[in-house]
Amino acid sequence: MTANDWTTEAKGAGQIADVNGISLYFETHGAGRPLILLHGGLGSGEMFGPVIPALAEHHQVIAVDLQGHGRTADIDRPLELGLMADDIAALIDHLQLTKPDLVGYSLGGGVAVYTAAKYPHKIGKLVATSVNLRPDAIYAEMRVQQGQVTGAAAEFMKDTPMYQLYQRVAPRPEDFPRLLDKIGEMMGKDFDYTEEVRGLQVPTMIVAGDADMAPPSHHVEIFKLLDGGLRDGGWMGEGRPKGGHALAILPGLTHYNIFSSPLLAAVVLAFLDEPATT
Structure with a gap:
């Protein structure tokens, strides 16, 4: 992977939303039904650069930089999915959006799941990519x-796309070690999101690469929590999961390139633009 993989030629309109005590940066691309795009850890909305044009053909894409990432400066609070979910809910209110769809990858996928679980009335559909329970x-x-992700590792990451992107866009480039400390602390905690996923009330698609950070069997396990993979779908789809949920394991992709793959854009669009079922 090169640094160019983490940049975008599709420049959008950058704005700041002051919500929950944080100045949340986001860019908008295209027009249509709103789609909020949430990046992975140590990245920013620019990670999705190669797929934003396809998504923006029929949707208003709102690519957010989460707390302490990209152009959103950190604030004095821990990195927690629930707190960042509150930020996204507040952004939806700030922009006066009506049930936007949520598409998140890795860290952003966790934030998206939490947002949909906590604020189902604010969300249309959910796509959670490369997440684990x-x-x-x-x-x-x-x-x-x-376990080795700490601020002390910053010096060794200077040739990585994560570091180079952060240095180029962050309001305080010197905060990179602080971000590593917070990410490391978050990843070091025990967690189990089973009940959040089981309780999802919005149509949800689980997406992963066939060589992702967790095995495909884990994403099947998540799908089963959503009434998927339990029976034959039937000629008319009558056996498909109740609630309109879906699963996509994308061939030839890893945790480190799925977010910029045309395959991801294709399955996201197919799912979001399919009429919702009950």
Whole structure:
């Protein structure tokens, strides 16, 4: 992966929303039914640069930089999915959006799940990409790597796209070690999002690469919480999951390139533009 993979030629209109004590940066692209796009850890909305044009053909894409990421400066609070979900709900109110769809990847996927779980009346459909329910769902060697994420690692990350993007766009580039400390602290905590997923009340698609950070079987497990993968779908789709949920395992993709893949854009659009079922 090169740094260019984490930038976008599709320049949108950048704005700031002052919500919950944070100055949340977001860019808008295109027009149509609103779609809020949430990036992964250590990234920004620019991660989606290669797929934004396709998404923006029929949707107003609102690419947000989450707390402490990209052009959104950090504030004095921990990085927590629930708090960032509150930010997204406040942004929806700030922009006076009516049930926008939520598309999140990795960290942003977790934020999207929490937002939809806590504020179902504010959300249309949800796409959660490359998320996991528990720490033990991901491969053991990746857990070891996550445990090494601290501010002390900043010096060793200077050649990475994460560092280079942050230095280019962050309001305070010197805060990168602080972001690493907060990400590391968040990843070091035990968690289980089973009940949040099981209780989702909006049509949800679970997406992952076939060589993602967790095995495909884990994403099938998540799908089962949503009434999926339990029976034959039927000739007329009558056996499909109640609530309009779906699962997509995308071939040839990993945790590190799925967010910029045309395949992701294709399945997201197919799901979002399909009439909702009950």
